[in-house]
Amino acid sequence: MDSASVDVLDTLEVPFLKIGSGDANNFPLLKYAASKKKPMVVSTGMQSMDTVRAIYKLLKAAKCRFCLLHCVSAYPTPAQDVNLRVIQTYKTEFPDVPIGYSGHELGITISISAIAMGAQVLERHITLDKSWKGSDHICSLTPSEFRELVDQVRTVEAALGSPAKQFQSSEEPCYNKLGKTLVAARHLSAGMSITEENIKVKVAEPKGCPAEKLYEVIGKKLLRDVGEDESIMCDDLE
Secondary structure, eight states, rough: OOHHHHHHHHTTOOSOOEOOGGGGTTTHHHHHTTTTTEEEEEEEETTOOOHHHHHHHHHTTOOOOOEEEEEEOOOOOOHHHTHHHHHHHHHOEEEEETTTEOOOSSSSSHHHHHHHHTOOOEEEBBHHHHHSSSSSSSBBBHHHHHOOOOOOOOHHHHOOOOOOOOOOOHHHHHHHHHHEEEEESBBBBBTTTTTGGGGGEOOOOOOBBBBHHHHHHTHHHHHSOOOOBBBBOOOOOO
C-alpha cells in the first residue's frame, strides 16, 4: 500500500507484488512497484474501465509483467454484483496479459465459476474464524473450504480441456452399445447402387459405415451381396 512496503517486500525477495483495489489508481505507487521488475498482480475493484485501461498502459510502458484481477470491493459481494462476464471483457481487451479474479463473495461457487469463465489466477482470502473483527473475515474461507475450492478448481480445469470437438476414448463403451451404423433395408445384391430407400440407420454388429456418412454413400455401388439388416462396410462400396 506504500513505497516503503514495496521496498520491504523487494528485500524479502517475494516472487511477485500484489496491489490491492484501493491502490489500483495510485499511479505513483504502481510505477514505483513496477520499477522493482517483479511480476505484479493488480486487483481492479472500485475502478472504471477507463482506469483499468490506464493501469494497463502504465504497466506496459514500464515493461512489467503483470496480471489484472476482476474484483468487486464489497464484503461480502452480492452475487448480482459480481459480473463474472467482466473477465471475458478483460480477456478481449487485454489479450496479452493474464486475467484473473479476486473474490469476496460467500462460499466457493462463484470463484469456481470464474475459472470456467477463463480466469487464470484466483485470489481468495483465508481465515481461522469468520466471526473475527474486520470486514474480510465473513467472506473469507476456512482452511477446509479453501482445500475444497482448490480441489473443485482442479476439477474444472481438467473439465475445460481442449476446444477441439472430437470422439473421446471414454465414449467407446457407449458407442459400442448405442452407436449407429448403416445397414441394408433389404437384401441388396452386388452391383446395386445405394439409395436412401435401400439403407437404414440402426445399431448393428459389427459396426459398419458410420451413420453420418449416409449421404456420402448414396449413389455408390456395392461390391458384394448384403443381407437385410446386415451392416454395410465402407470397404463394400465403390
